Amino acid sequence: MSEAAAAHAHDEHHHEGGFVSTYLFSLDHKMIGKQFLLLSLFMMIIGGLLALMVRWQLAYPEQPVPGLAWVPEPYLYDGIIPPETYNMLFTMHATIMIFFVVIPILVGAFGNFLIPLMIGTKDMAFPILNMLSFWIAAFAGGLLISSFFVEGGAAAGGWTAYAPLSAAEVYTGVGLGQDLWIISLVVLGISSMMGSINYITTIINMRAPGMTMFRLPLVVWSLFITAILLLLALPELTAAMAMLLFDRRFGTAFFLPEHGGEPILWQHLFWFFGHPEVYILILPGMGIASEILSVFSRKPIFGYRAMAMAMIAIAFLGWVVWGHHMFQSGMNPTMGMAFMTTTMVIAVPSAIKTFNWLGTLWGGNIHFTTPMLHALAFVSMFVIGGLSGIYMAATPVDIFIHDTYFIVGHIHYVVFGGSIFAIFGGIAYWFPKMYGRMMNETLGKIHFFGTLLFFNITFFPMHIIGIGGHMRRIYNPEQYEFLEPLLHWNEIMTIGSIGLGIFQIVFAVNFFWSMFAGEKATQNPWHANTLEWEAPTPPPHGNFLVTPTVYRGPYEYSVPGEKEDWLPQARPGSGVAAAH
């Protein structure tokens, strides 16, 4: 493998290479990153449309979805969503968004594109493994999508696949679809394992001369820790998935109580993976936001070491909090107390990071570019999501709001408000390096403000109706008398979600238009310090003509005595700035 890597890195004739080896089965980490990006953005469209259908049903229960009268039975009945399809919609929405959008963009796209460039090396340690990891992920995506078209439809037991719903066909009427869901996620896990091994090896072994661990940009730190979490968490999920598949197909009864199984065991196995998983969803976003905030405040990141240490702390604590998803499962109150405490403790590193971001902004020379706006939104929305998390972490509160829309609100403030804003910010920020052109700022800002506004209209009221007792995952809220005073919120949120969807078209237009016709990017358009900006724009195969040498940490902005307000990591020491 490493021989192939070496031979490959020296391949001067890459650009005359065939279409297949250049664009399909490319071994170049940058191309693989872009493949992940396009695949995930495509999946995001599907996941988004499913969400709009969920929203439609909640606001206008059992009224035909406009424009969908053509969808055949039993999926829709003249455009009306039946309960079975509704379950399928929210299950597949969450599965797609979590496993095929947020993780593959943050880890697959940004991880691949950024790690070698930012640590100053030519490529990943194992390029062939890298290429395979993309195609295996694409195959997993195909499997998942195909499950819509099999008899009984796609999985409908929620993204958490709680047993016994997921463990036997009788409960949801879903047969092969649930099996494909399981297999797809196991296959995706294999892809993630390959990617993680690659990232960890690359970061440990292939940093440019002078690039010590504590000179790594925070986004690389975050991807490193994410890779470790993925490597530890996904195999454990795979074990649980194998057991679930055996229950469904081979007659075992691990999770089926009627034959001596333990449905609660599934919850433990799932959330032992699941909580590290939610940090997998947010850590790279935190890394991206750190890069952007520092660059556009023209200030060093506040508390670099504390930032890295906070991420390490999260990586450890993330393993001992899973029970906070199960306060209502009949858990021993002492255990509940323990999980409540650990959950409160894990909020501390997140708070440290938040204060450090604010410290970075304080007194900075702030440039409100599109990436910066997204990073600012990331911080603000993440604070809302983090705070709602603290409420839910308190058992007495959670017993009341568990399984209500409050939880759905929390999820979306951290994953959309956090991760997705970071993704949009990261795309705008690194687009010049990826495609050699700038994204359009005007369109970028229109997209940003529209998204921020409609995001809040869509998701903020969820807290209100959640406290009011509106359950999550219910088919028709009009069936419950006590929900009547809350129903108008459902309509407002649905209108918000339609607005949110419309503004994403602006992003799509900007993305593809800029790719071909955007303004040509210079090598370092943002005057940033990190190594990716030392490579030509866009970087050729092999990235750097000469391996850069690193002289300092990544955030030396506005160093007193320097004539420019940035001091790249690879610029030999001027003597003035003895940093880190």
Added chain:
Amino acid sequence: MMARSANTAVAHDLAIEEERLHLRVVEPQDGGPPHPPAAPPVSNTRVAIAMFLVAESMFFAGLVGAYLVFRVGSVVWPPAGLPALPLTVTWINTVFLFFSGVAVVSGLRGIRRGDQRALRRRLLLTAALGAVFVSVQGWEWAGLVHHGLTLSSGPYGGTFYLLIGTHAAHVLGAMGWVLWVTAAAQRGRYSVENHDGVEMCAVYWIYVCALWGLLFGLVYH
């Protein structure tokens, strides 16, 4: 989907060609070419295999955790009416697997001395002992099924077959790897200086053997 990305990639490659002429070469200005990074203390392949074993361990940790939940939560184990697991045969089988581990280490020692013949023979012995192990297990399973222990015999049967079966699948996979390395050794692929491939394979084999020790202790006792 892919066609679209391919188009953009074409555009992007044209841009590369154009900009190639204006590349800014990144060179330290304090004279001399930058020294190549020193070889890392632990090679890429070793880091990778270590990470792979970590992942494997988490996978088995999931299965073992589930097993323990059932076992600790049961009053009688094995449950009434279900056969106990055959201990004597499995002890003997464990000895076979132990010696396969000895054989693979001996093969590795062989190539460290440059002894190609020892390498090939010991690797073949390793795979053969692995085959014996899996066959004996298959025979044992046939007996258990005959006595009424199947996948559907509640958590006792389910965890037994899933846990031990998954391990057996790992032995089969590791055997495939050993045979593959043996074939490469036949072609003279390894030498005293370069036998990373043998080493990685041996590490994996020993991991699978050690894992058996753990499972045997937990599940059969």
